[in-house]
Amino acid sequence: MKVPVRITVNGRLIEREVEPRLLLVHFLRVFAELTGTKVGCDTSQCGSCTVLIDGVSAKSCTTLAVQADGADVTTIEGLADGEKLHALQESFWNKHGLQCGFCTPGMILASHELLRTNASPSDDEIRHGLEGNICRCTGYQNIVRAVRDAAGTVAAADK
């Protein structure tokens, strides 16, 4: 059985006939050809597959493509405005919030969710907000600094 799905990925409508068992992360990587979204643990614990579905964070390894039918999905590739990086991307760069970079797309989209729900989080709230995302390189210190920095930039931009 194949099911038609229409998913808008970073503003581009993609229509495919898919097997219902196809995961959203594979739809993004194979059909949308956007490999920024990673498959890490594949058990919804590590967060490297985090994307935004209709603006809200979700783990795309635990979401079927058919569940996102009709939705707007944002991946790491859709966060920058052309050549201009998103404040979170700038801050992860400036504060060295990554080493190998595998967890980074998920970290940045989980941070996006955190700042959506809490514009000026404390360090403790940043750590809790990112508890669904695992990094094996940085020890998290610079990730927390990056999110704190981005929160300041976003707040300044809103004034």
Added chain:
Amino acid sequence: MFAADFEYYRAGSVAEAGQLLAAHPGAKLLAGGHSLIPLLKLRLAAPAAVIDIGRIAELRGISTDGDGLRIGALATHAEIAASDAVREHAAALAEAAGQIGDPAVRNRGTIGGNVAHADPASDLPTVLAALGATVTVAGSGGERSIAVGDFFTGVMTTSLGENDLLTSIRVPSAAGRGTAYVKFSHPASRYAVIGVAVSLGIGTKGGGWISKIKGEQKETVCTEAAVAVGGLVPTPVRCGAVEAALNDQPPTAETFAAAAAAASGDIGDDLLGDVFASGEYRKAVAPVYVRRAIEAAAGRAG
């Protein structure tokens, strides 16, 4: 990981979901998918058909209803944690929902899926047991209500029938009482190694004319204690001995400690363990979490 192939049907209403269930014996219902999809990927479940109920509008929403809450099956953990109505009438439920998994999981996971999945390491069933909730089910014989105490029948097993669809959960208001949920989280999965939910009132006894004749003073005491423990047992356990040790006793540290110590008998010996924490360890530690949950609830009471 890839699930075994299945046929996919999307239901537009509860009635349509019922027809699809009847037409596809053994089909699984899909809401947020955060319990079902992991099972499908591990091939612990391989249903021939999956019926998506995730877009049925009548299953959404949280509302106050008479003397309590009506929580639609599709209410997400994030919605429950952020709901003013839930915080007012069942603070422990909002507290527990806000501790499930992580933010992205809470955005997708639903209360109906969580409860129907009946994972013993889950948080919400324990809270619902302490709050005396009832589950509303649409089945081939119409709609019916099941008390939470009769709903969970074993590890990942409930009294739901083949053609039943859990539509909503009714939670009586605990406003005026203090409620709390305290858990020992598994460090990776955030599932409950031990979870304790408490609902507690603080009232007075004595002070009537008989007491005056007898010369007794009015006394502040614990009332309406309800304590449930989950995580280390197949289904949430109501702790009758702990509750009895609280009711009519003064809300003091001594009372709470003595009551919590009674939890071992309530928990019994049908224990769950894993490589992280054995059943014996969990049972030995459980009274500490019972005491903390009682203290937290007492702090919010009155």
